[in-house]
Amino acid sequence: MTGTAELAEQLRQKLPAEEVEVKPHMGGKERIFVSISAPNIVEAARSMRDLGGRLSTISCVEHLSLFELIYHFSLDQEGRVVSLRTTVKKTNPEVDSITPVIKGAAFIEREIHDLFGVKFRGHPSLKRLILPPRWKGEPPLRKD
């Protein structure tokens, strides 16, 4: 088990990190958020997988001009949640899919594709999952 500062430093070295933030967690170990630029996300996800990280889920948050994607990994050995944060522009909401390196991401990415309209390049089967196959409207979770 490594301390927060030590683990944050390790992540800074092993991941193509831009910024590492530490956020408080009541009654437990601090949560670590690592900012990654969108083109590096697959490499970062692969490194997290190799560090023993299990992908919990991906949260998509909408902002005025961009989408924020937060990939939550659980490092079970360390007892830590490490989240990778990246952003994509709303005008061209595309990011590389991490499904080729983490099989479990397939459904999670399909859900975000359905509800926010973010495209995941290289996803083996980016079909409708939550929405009906013939859905034509706007992605329903978008506010604009």
Added chain:
Amino acid sequence: MPVISIGPVHPLLDEPVALRLEVEGKTIKGAEIEIGHIHRGIEKLSERMTFEQVTFLVERICGICSNVHPLCFVQAVEDIGGIEIPERAKYIRTIIAELERIHSHLLWLGIAGHILGAEEVFLKSWKYREPVLDIFELVCGNRQNYAMMAVGGVRKDISPSYIPKIIETLKLLREKVPELAEEAESSLKKRLRGIGVLTRENAIAYCTTGPTARAAGVASDTRKVHPYAAYPELEFDIVKGEEGDVLAQTEVRIGEVLQSVRILEQALKNLPPGEIRAEFKNIPPGEGIGLAEAPRGEDIHYVRTNGTNMPERHKIRAPTYVNLPALETMLLGNKLEDALIIVASIDPCFSCTDRVTVVNEKGEEKIMSEEELLRMSRNAAL
């Protein structure tokens, strides 16, 4: 290759799911899963409700493990607000969570018995689940949707006068669950061994959690890995299997019922006195992650706030969401008659209804009723 479509309204599953099974003879050669038939837009609804209201909203995500979603949500909000909850509230949260695990696992075992035609297992496990629901009724006023969680603690206290009754029930479970396990094993073992195998590699690759992953030998349990509530102060073991088959999943769940009894006995003995809910002011802008071990695995809520009394974004990921895709590999190479119990083995929420459409190579369709499917499942050699 002939394709058999099951669902979207699936016999014995109350959450509609569509399965497309490619079969050769009676052997499953390929499986595809489709979900989304019961999407209720809870994440969107949550953005229009206050933190207090969202707690009740997310309690309604699942009818079986209804406590775990509010538990995750309030933990995420407490992280954002920096709210320290009282010791007694931590213990009460643990007690409710463990009672829920017992009732959920016993419910699962009963349904597994029912699917396989071992009605004595069904009747007995539901018989022992009943007193657990009685405790919920006594403590929370509800047998389901307990409404106990709240930001800052819990809504209701457990009165000392209830404790003897809870201890009595735990005694009963400690005595009867091993008997039930023995009975379930003798009637189901042959049928469950070696079917629906999830290898350790696949359990990790598909990011599975909970009993599904533990049965495959992945010793991951949110209660130990990311301790919350009173778990750090209580002793219990992670129950894990090795084979990854449906039998191993059954053994893990039965083992966990006994571990839950152990946790409850300690929690009731050490239940600290004091307040049950902390006071707090406005929730500042920020983000928080709430994690808890649901009976089915890790549940995670991500909450983003903007300084108002409503979440700006609330992402919910229930454990079945990551366990379900693993069925694609668990079903491969198994017999069609085992498909029902394999789908059931990951413990998606249960109920009954409807029919299965069987399509053969010529595109002819045959509708199978729930009874026919059940008969097929039960008539397979025990």
